Amino acid sequence: MDVLEEPGKKVVFLGNEAIVRGGLEAGVGFVAAYPGTPSSEIPITFSVIAKKMGLYFEYSTNEKVAFEAATGAAWSGVRAMTAQKHFGLNVAADSIAPVALMGVKAGFVVMVADDPSGWSSTQSEQDTRYFARMFKMPMLEPSNPQECLDFTKLAFDLSEEFQIPVFLRTTTKVSHSIGTVKLGQIRKPEVRGKFQKDSDRYFNLRPHLQVLHERLNKKLEQIEKKYDRKLNMVFPKEGKMGIITSGVSFEYAKEALLELGLNLPIAKIGLTHPISKSFVCDFIKDKEVVLVLEELEPILEDFVTQMAKKANPNLVVHGKDLLPKSDEYNLEKVITAFEKTFERKLGIDFNDHQRKVDSALMGLPSRKPVLCPGCPHRSTFYAVKKVFGDEAIYAGDIGCYALGMFEPFNIHDFVVSMGAGIGVSHGIGIVSDQDVVAFVGDSTLFHAAMPALLNCRFNNVGKSPLIVVLDNGITAMTGLQPHPGSGFTGTGEKVEPVKIEDVVKGFQVKVRVCSAFSQKQLIQALQELKNIESIKVLISKGDCRLLTRRQFHAKGLVMPTFQISQEKCMKCGICTNNFACPAIIKAIMDAGEKSIYSIDPKICLGCAVCMQICPGRAIQIAKQEA
Amino acid sequence: MLTGVGGEGTLTTQVMIARAANIEGYYVRGVQLHGLAQRGGVMPSFVRFGSEKELSSPATMQANANLILAFEPLEAVRAIYYARKEKTIFAINDYPLVPVYANISNTPYPIMSEIIKRIMPFAKVIHIFSASRLSKEKLRNTIFGNIILVGAVSGMGLLPLKEDSLREAIKVTVPIEMENNFKAFELGLRLGRERIVSKG
Numbered sequence: 172m173d174v175l176e177e178p179g180k181k182v183v184f185l186g187n188e189a190i191v192r193g194g195l196e197a198g199v200g201f202v203a204a205y206p207g208t209p210s211s212e213i214p215i216t217f218s219v220i221a222k223k224m225g226l227y228f229e230y231s232t233n234e235k236v237a238f239e240a241a242t243g244a245a246w247s248g249v250r251a252m253t254a255q256k257h258f259g260l261n262v263a264a265d266s267i268a269p270v271a272l273m274g275v276k277a278g279f280v281v282m283v284a285d286d287p288s289g290w291s292s293t294q295s296e297q298d299t300r301y302f303a304r305m306f307k308m309p310m311l312e313p314s315n316p317q318e319c320l321d322f323t324k325l326a327f328d329l330s331e332e333f334q335i336p337v338f339l340r341t342t343t344k345v346s347h348s349i350g351t352v353k354l355g356q357i358r359k360p361e362v363r364g365k366f367q368k369d370s371d372r373y374f375n376l377r378p379h380l381q382v383l384h385e386r387l388n389k390k391l392e393q394i395e396k397k398y399d400r401k402l403n404m405v406f407p408k409e410g411k412m413g414i415i416t417s418g419v420s421f422e423y424a425k426e427a428l429l430e431l432g433l434n435l436p437i438a439k440i441g442l443t444h445p446i447s448k449s450f451v452c453d454f455i456k457d458k459e460v461v462l463v464l465e466e467l468e469p470i471l472e473d474f475v476t477q478m479a480k481k482a483n484p485n486l487v488v489h490g491k492d493l494l495p496k497s498d499e500y501n502l503e504k505v506i507t508a509f510e511k512t513f514e515r516k517l518g519i520d521f522n523d524h525q526r527k528v529d530s531a532l533m534g535l536p537s538r539k540p541v542l543c544p545g546c547p548h549r550s551t552f553y554a555v556k557k558v559f560g561d562e563a564i565y566a567g568d569i570g571c572y573a574l575g576m577f578e579p580f581n582i583h584d585f586v587v588s589m590g591a592g593i594g595v596s597h598g599i600g601i602v603s604d605q606d607v608v609a610f611v612g613d614s615t616l617f618h619a620a621m622p623a624l625l626n627c628r629f630n631n632v633g634k635s636p637l638i639v640v641l642d643n644g645i646t647a648m649t650g651l652q653p654h655p656g657s658g659f660t661g662t663g664e665k666v667e668p669v670k671i672e673d674v675v676k677g678f679q680v681k682v683r684v685c686s687a688f689s690q691k692q693l694i695q696a697l698q699e700l701k702n703i704e705s706i707k708v709l710i711s712k713g714d715c716r717l718l719t720r721r722q723f724h725a726k727g728l729v730m731p732t733f734q735i736s737q738e739k740c741m742k743c744g745i746c747t748n749n750f751a752c753p754a755i756i757k758a759i760m761d762a763g764e765k766s767i768y769s770i771d772p773k774i775c776l777g778c779a780v781c782m783q784i785c786p787g788r789a790i791q792i793a794k795q796e797a
Numbered sequence: 798m799l800t801g802v803g804g805e806g807t808l809t810t811q812v813m814i815a816r817a818a819n820i821e822g823y824y825v826r827g828v829q830l831h832g833l834a835q836r837g838g839v840m841p842s843f844v845r846f847g848s849e850k851e852l853s854s855p856a857t858m859q860a861n862a863n864l865i866l867a868f869e870p871l872e873a874v875r876a877i878y879y880a881r882k883e884k885t886i887f888a889i890n891d892y893p894l895v896p897v898y899a900n901i902s903n904t905p906y907p908i909m910s911e912i913i914k915r916i917m918p919f920a921k922v923i924h925i926f927s928a929s930r931l932s933k934e935k936l937r938n939t940i941f942g943n944i945i946l947v948g949a950v951s952g953m954g955l956l957p958l959k960e961d962s963l964r965e966a967i968k969v970t971v972p973i974e975m976e977n978n979f980k981a982f983e984l985g986l987r988l989g990r991e992r993i994v995s996k997g
Contacts, residue, residue: 181819181822182819183812183815183816183818183819183825185829290830315826315853315855344828344855344856347828347829347830348826348827348828348855349811349812349815349825349826349827349828349829349844349855350825350826350827350855351819351823351824351825351826351849419855421853422826422853422854422855423853423854425853426851426852426853426854429851430858501854501856501858502854502856502858502859503858503859506858519859519860521859524859524860524878524881525859525878527918527919528877528878528919531874531877531915531916531918531919532874532875532877532915534904535871535874535875535904535907536871536895536896536898536899536902536904536905536906537896537898537902537904538802538837538838538839538871538872538896538898539838539896539898540803540837540838541837541838541896541897543837578898578901578902579901744900747897747900747901748900748901751897751900751901752897753837753896753897756895757895757899757900773938773939
């Protein structure tokens with residue numbers, strides 16, 4: 172593994188890999204996480220190296236539990252870390268607030284990756300910087316992979332020095348960008364500790380609550396002063412115009428200046444909470460115009476505007492007047508904003524090029540993400556659609572199965588948040604007579620859907636939803652991470668898997684289990700459950716085919732594949748248009764001729780479901796190549 | 798810029814080229830645009846190398862790519878946002894992967910001449926290689942097509958990195974199938990060199 176390379180070496184790292192290396196160089200001893208892209212590579216990398224490096228790593232059942240576990244370690248004197256995507260932080264939030272107030276003993280870094288543009292998310296473009304303000308926690312924001320490493324180490328130092336948990340915030344283009352990184356020395360982790368009772372620290376009822384609160388306020392004042400010059404930097408140049416920025420926007424700013432041939436000073440803010448008042452005031456006091464560059468909300472901009480009232484009332488502050496609050500930035504957007512602010516023209520018409528591109532792309536088939544070949548969800552969706560039709564309400568949830576929102580299934584009418592499909596369905600069922608089917612994945616069920624299921628059971632009135640658990644044995648979307656039902660932990664230790672049917676039975680809810688790869692079983696179970704008014708669960712069980720393929724390869728076995736008999740094929744197109752398996756190819760023919768359908772054996776993962784849905788019985792197992 | 802479809806190894810190739818640039822002491826930046834796209838979606842990524850002073854943005858600017866390696870023809874067309882006539886060289890693997898939406902929405906996959914016609918106004922030159930086909934023929938699997946394509950542009954002198962740096966990068970990036978990846982790289986080099994000779 173690259174993350175274990177020798178000190179002094181220069182390597183190319185993903186931002187996320189650099190964060191792992193930073194943790195190792197800081198001697199992190201305890202890492203807990205629930206996977207969420209764009210932060211997933213952090214737990215994935217730790218899961219591979221944890222044993223070798225002698226540190227503790229776990230995939231926790233959700234982000235709140237991960238945060239709590241890491242808190243326990245940090246309170247007992249072991250340096251700890253969690254990593255999550257922005258929505259993961261929402262889940263953990265309930266526990267973060269009090270821990271921020273009580274503080275920690277050993278360094279504790281809470282890494283969070285925002286996802287402006289939603290490359291890896293279905294929910295929203297929330298700006299997690301507000302959490303730092305709400306919980307009064309310091310927040311560090313690296314701009315590139317080198318800083319990902321450096322800032323992670325600094326975050327541990329800051330956390331331990333001031334006994335406070337610290338946010339390390341990235342965005343997609345920081346976590347998923349690559350860059351040259353110079354490595355430092357890895358520190359042997361301290362993994363054993365001891366919890367010491369300390370009512371002065373942990374007793375958080377009033378009036379001591381206010382004592383803790385005042386203590387926290389003091390800490391922030393000290394951090395603002397002490398870490399100001401360690402994390403914030405000025406790139407000084409002459410001139411009355413300047414740029415204030417942080418995160419990946421700094422990388423765009425530097426290159427945009429080069430492109431435009433401009434030579435302007437930049438104030439780069441690495442500690443975005445608490446922002447240093449003196450740092451900002453020093454920078455703006457002799458300026459006439461500043462442009463604040465930050466993705467999403469105008470947090471820095473509002474701060475600069477407020478500071479200018481005293482430090483420089485005539486200062487013109489640009490920011491969100493020239494740039495959007497949604498989506499991520501790029502060089503094009505930043506150059507355009509520079510052109511307007513600094514009155515220098517690059518002479519490129521970005522819109523003109525975009526128009527030419529749009530017209531050249533007209534009429535091309537789209538390539539939206541699809542369920543993998545052999546995916547058990549495709550089979551389940553196909554059967555559910557057959558039994559419940561287009562009229563039923565389909566509640567979606569977070570996971571690969573959210574791809575069911577696209578054609579041809581259109582089987583996700585809404586997706587809210589982890590476990591919310593069941594929660595929302597319950598409300599719909601109480602106020603309406605509509606059939607509601609709520610999908611939930613296995614990992615999502617363990618993560619946050621069990622309270623919603625229990626709520627349906629507890630308040631079992633009205634028309635309860637049919638809950639379909641898509642149990643593929645693994646957390647598939649983020650790259651096959653284990654959960655309590657998988658039978659092994661984040662470091663590969665075998666454990667007794669939790670059976671979802673046992674959980675549901677424990678709640679005294681009617682449950683049926685069937686194979687996701689059997690259309691017959693699925694349709695029978697669905698028809699039976701459709702007529703039951705009260706709460707009911709169908710567990711559609713079928714391993715993620717990528718996992719099965721991995722297991723086949725490990726044993727040196729070849730996956731079976733299927734083929735289409737050209738004599739029997741009725742050319743109805745059901746396998747491509749309604750079932751939409753990427754392995755089934757419809758050949759392009761001349762006008763008037765009927766298409767030829769075939770299965771690409773390199774893509775087929777042998778689930779055998781196409782064979783079951785083919786009305787002409789034209790699909791059969793292919794003979795293995797010698 | 799590299800582009801293709803999830804599962805073709807475009808990310809592995811990005812990492813490999815980035816490592817080769819690192820071996821030669823360049824400052825490297827780049828980004829992978831993935832996430833949901835991993836499931837059979839479009840997979841663009843960037844590798845940028847040079848001096849630390851001149852590059853910092855992870856992604857290339859509009860119409861500013863020097864070289865576009867397209868592992869799939871339709872995705873080569875979608876990469877034109879980053880291309881322009883005066884600057885950009887395209888190297889395309891002519892092995893189409895038909896998206897399922899071509900069937901569902903009845904939008905046929907374009908024929909190769911149509912693809913070239915659409916790219917032409919944005920390309921200085923377009924090189925087409927049967928990399929996947931060659932991979933299938935010589936190595937019994939299309940998967941090495943991406944390394945063949947890298948070898949081909951290297952053999953043509955279009956990728957300003959030493960062959961040995963690329964070999965070293967292959968060694969550390971794909972150690973499991975190293976033998977076949979080395980073979981694929983040599984096949985690509987030969988393909989690229991022959992292409993220059995036949996042109997001259």
